[in-house]
Amino acid sequence: MSTQAPHRTSTIGATLFLAIFAAYFLVPIWWLLMAATKTRSDLINSPGLWVADSVRLFGNISDLLERDGGVYARWMFNSLLYAGAGAAFGTLFATMAGYALAKYAFTGRDITFNTVLAGVLVPATALALPLFLMFSRVGAVDTYWSVLLPSMVSPFGVYLARIYAAASVPEEILEAARLDGSSEVRTFFTVSTRLMAPALVTIFLFQFVAVWNNFFLPLVMLQDQDLYPVTLGLYIWNSQITQDPTLQMLVITGALLSILPLILAFIGLQRYWRSGLAAGAVK
Structure with missing residues (x-):
């Protein structure tokens, strides 16, 4: 009885703590x-x-999609393009870089990794102005590339990929693949990426959410509203509510629809996440 009571109390306390945070x-x-x-x-x-x-949910959605010639649908497409392409290429580049840092010995490896760690500590807002100046020099401001290219860089993804590659990709498997005549590129894409599947999904989700919620970089880079992501478009509408009160419901409805891709991404990818973690646990 004395051992069960503290266990029950801790269980109730943990459940209550999680319930409060879930409600939050x-x-x-x-x-x-x-x-x-x-x-x-x-x-x-x-x-x-x-x-x-x-x-009046469907009425609000209809009003939202009809506003300004359907510009909200354009913003959603832009966000999907920025977040989808940025997360996909960012995951690929981060995984390749992290794998190389974990599995290959070369001069300057530690310095390179420390530089990546320093990049993790730099806030994205601090890089917006230097990026604007760089893209303005090449005439790429107010284009898709001005948001896409910075979205393909993920220092945290490189860090996570290196840690996971070092822990989940045994050297014995790589040596066996080399003895079988497999090239380094083929080994990476056919063997290593499968072992690193949970890390790939994690990096993709983190990058997708980060790019989807990115606001300051598009604000600095873009002027054409047809290039806006949904976050910037809703911000512009929200700043105009005092002049046009009808925009209030459009902003609320647009904000609701804007979180659906994030929910679908997590629901759709969580099974790969869990299956990869379970496979790693068995091994």
Whole structure:
């Protein structure tokens, strides 16, 4: 009895702690969902966490997609392009760099890795202005490339890939592949990447979320609203609410729709994440 009571108390305490944190993160999303189902007058009169008498979610979505010739759909496409391409190429480059730092001995390896670690510590906002000056010199400001190219760099991804490659890719397997006549590139893509699958998924998700939520870099780089990601587009609309109050519901509904790709990405990739971790545990 004396050993079970502290165990039960710790279990209840941990569950309560997790429930509080879950509510902290989920209540704003629930409010966003409920607010998107209301009219502006309903939102002002009853800003609670429940739906109004008349649900207008699909009407708000229709108004959102029709605003300014359907520019919101364009913003969503841009965000998918920036985040999808940036995360895919960023994962590839980070994995290759981290794998090389973990598995190959060359002059300056430690200095290179320490430089990568220093890059992790530099906030992205501090790099926006230097990047703007660099891209302006080559005439690439206000283009897709001005947001895409910086999104393909992930110092944290390189760090994570190196740590995971060192732990999950045995030297014996690499030596066996070399003895079988496999080239280094083929070994990397056919053997090492499979062993590093959980790390690849983790890097992709982190990079996808980071690029999707990126705001300051597009704000500095872009002027044409047809190139805006959804974060910058909603910010511009939100700054105009005092002149056009109808934009309030469009911003709320747009914010709700903008989180759906992130949710789908996590749901769609979590099975690969868990299967990779389970495989690693068995090995």
